[in-house]
Amino acid sequence: MNGAVGLPLDVQELAFTATGDCAVRRTILPNGVRILTEHVPGARSATIGFWVAVGSRDELPGHFGSTHFLEHLLFKGTTRRSALDIAVSFDAVGGEHNAMTAKEYTCYYAKIRDKDLPMAVDVLCDMITSSVLDPDEFETERGVILEELAMADDDPADLVNERFFEAVLGEHPLGRPIGGSAKSIREVSRDAVAEHYRSNYRPQDLVITAAGAVPHDELVSRVTAALAKAGWVTTAHAAPVARRDTAGGALERGSALTVIQRPIEQVNILVGVPGITATDDRKNAMGVLNAVLGGGMSSRLFQEVREKRGLAYSVYSFAPSYSDAGLFGLYAGCSPAKAGAVSELMVAEFHRLASDGITADELARAKGQLGGASALALEDSDTRMSRLGRSEITLGEFVDLDEALARLERVTIGDVAELALDLVARPLSIAAVGSSDDGVFAAASETSATAA
Structure with missing residues (x-):
């Protein structure tokens, strides 16, 4: 491969070869879901991630901390699986699964053997599309997140990092803590988090990436089937959401x-x-x-x-x-x-x-x-x-x-x-x-x- 390869949002299929004879492909489904793979010759494992381009910076007043709260809740059960079922699915095959909330995106990911990729696709699709946001689990997880915030507050390196972002970026949304504050987590309602879920977890928002022992066409087929099972119609036409504006704006320092x-x-x-x-x-x-x-x-x-x-x-x-x-x-x-x-x-x-x-x-x-x-x-x-x-x-x-x-x-x-x-x-x-x-x-x- 020579040079960089652009990823225009209006091109349905892309394919090229990267360093080391790794085959990179991208497919955009009619409903806007984007699937990218990098097949690595000789690999016997794969890592797959389900990305939503929404992070802490995108939260509205009254919703601060919702993105991270929702990340926790998607592990707590779906219409088909309990929280234990989700955990057992990966533990039973020696896989790893987790999630990360960042300032501009959220990612749910798993690393498994090649033969367990179909299971990972099914479980992660189920989590993304069909979380029940159970009210009892919501309150339980509120307590867990408050403990997580308290732990971070007790870590001076974490605390100074949060204050540093606020000091440099001021009122810019990137200056806010990813997890919200103890006050915002105590006050946020299940309805607010559910609204955040409905507004941002849609086919046109979803990006699926996988690398390692990944057959692209098979992955596309399995994702399509899993989304259809969840009621996300894969034949409906929708364009992927536009990427963020990359023009840097003026910043006002929060504090010296x-x-x-x-x-x-x-x-x-x-x-x-x-x-x-x-x-x-x-x-x-x-x-x-x-x-x-x-x-x-x-x-x-x-x-x-x-x-x-x-x-x-x-x-x-x-x-x-x-x-x-x-x-x-x-x-x-x-x-x-x-x-x-x-x-x-x-x-x-x-x-x-x-x-x-x-x-x-x-x-x-x-x-x-x-x-x-x-x-x-x-x-x-x-x-x-x-x-x-x-x-x-x-x-x-x-x-x-x-x-x-x-x-x-x-x-x-x-x-x-x-x-x-x-x-x-x-x-x-x-x-x-x-x-x-x-x-x-x-x-x-x-x-x-x-x-x-």
Whole structure:
């Protein structure tokens, strides 16, 4: 395969060969359901995912937390199966099944042996189409989710991450916690979650991706039969839902500094700025920048903060991206006495990269790191299944390994320098959780303001 392959929503059938002689195919059923497969020669297992392009950002007031709540409820029983039946179906064959709610999509997935793929299709189709949202189970699961939120609130790394998104993205829907808040979960009604289910779990919203030992035509046939059994008419005509707008809009910072007092041994610190979107042409430059600054043990942050000064055990950078926004963040966990020095050093390294750029050795090392990680990740059918889902839902194109490596190779020192200068000029936010106060981070804030 040469180059990327576009995934237009008005083309019913697509087929091409990816790296390693893997056959990739896509079929759009008349009712708008999209089915994508990647057949991997020699595989004896498969990973299949049922995706709905709705996430926490899509919730309306009064529905906050509904997406994650619904994810839980779809495991609690259908018109044909109890919650135990669903669990036994996968446990009895040694399979794995789970789900994930994200800010822009929800995915229900399973990994099974090739011979158990028909079972996985039947069970996952049943869950997606025919959940009963039992009122008693609803209240039971409300308690479970409240405990999950409490667990996350007790984890300072999770808590600081939530506050960081709010600080950088402000009122943007991506700034909201995926799981909602304890207040919103206590208040949300079964009717609200049921409305969320009816409005967003429709044929034209559904994307099914599978990778590994997957015969495409057989999978399409089994999905069609399973949907028909559930009453989702597969001959009715409907176009797949349009992809999200990828034009990044203006963001208003939520706060410059957020400090949450907790009597714990470390202060968890996040420093960062708005990043780039998932479809930004500079995403490979962002990958290199992130790798150089905080992407591994040879990165600048790891070397300066941990190896040379011994100020922290965990220190890194990260760059999540979404359809119309993104973040770039730097994390460290350290003792309260070191929090000021660590935050100031992180900001200084960020600005030094922007002012001085990166070296040829750093560029080569980052490309090797990112290219190797990409190739190794594709040894797993889970990664291939997820790549298909993201390609269809967010990117609108399939980028094969060879093309991804070629794009990475084209990144120059100048590309990284230009992106770094853009990022460093954006409003910086600091979020921290631990035994600390606002004054500890004054120097870091001033360093950023002066440099900007």
